[in-house]
Amino acid sequence: MISEFPTPYTPHPLFMPKPLDPKCQLCAKMPSSKAKVLHGPEGDKCWNPKVCHNRRSFYRRRSDDKSGQIDKITVEAPAIYYAVLYLYKEAGDKPLHALSAELWLGQKPVCRLEPIHCFGLTAGKIHTYTEQVLQAFAKQYGISLHQYKDMFEISPIHCPVRPCPLNPES
Structure with a gap:
């Protein structure tokens, strides 16, 4: 057959x-x-x-x-502090619209810098400000932070600051 x-x-x-x-x-x-x-x-x-x-x-x-x-297991992730920076800007070599930052402990955010507009701030002033944010996070939680673990660029259309010239009616 x-x-x-x-x-x-x-x-x-x-x-x-x-x-x-x-x-x-x-x-x-x-x-x-x-x-x-x-x-x-x-x-x-x-x-x-x-x-x-x-x-x-x-x-x-x-x-x-x-x-x-399938069997699953859970292993607790190491609880380390790290900071992330959110940059609201157009792609490419465009000026920074706004910025924000968060401090995380392991998998959870524990502290947030409310977003601010960056109108009129020079690159040097923005750098100084972001360093001051790291120092404030470190002082608040008694830890050592030397740099941001990651930076995320987000379109300014999603700027959460109000009032905002990009969102005048909100």
């Missing part, structure tokens, strides 16, 4: 599911507002409103469905 399929059975490539995209898996876990900022026109331009909402839902459900199939 001749078998219709070769042994062992290998599905035809056209009928095999696409592998899961790790980037989409991570994106599905964050709020859509944050995902749109990171992956939208101001971010890596990956966001496609025609497919991303459904895809995010698929990835969330898939991770829920598979949760019982």
Whole structure:
């Protein structure tokens, strides 16, 4: 008897599911507002409103469905202090619109510098100010901070300072 399929059975490539995209898996876990900022026109331009909402839902459900199939462990992440800086500016060599900073302990933010506009501040004054913020975080929590662990550039359209010339009606 001749078998219709070769042994062992290998599905035809056209009928095999696409592998899961790790980037989409991570994106599905964050709020859509944050995902749109990171992956939208101001971010890596990956966001496609025609497919991303459904895809995010698929990835969330898939991770829920598979949760019982593999054992999970939790290992507490090291609780170290680090600071991050948020720069509200257009991409490229454009002036800084606003800035903000946060101090984190492990996986949680513990202190936040409210955002300020940077109108009229020179690069030197901005650098001095950000160093003063690090010193204030260090003094407040009795720790040593020498630099920001990471800096995130965010489009000025998302500036949270009010009043703001980019958002006059808010």
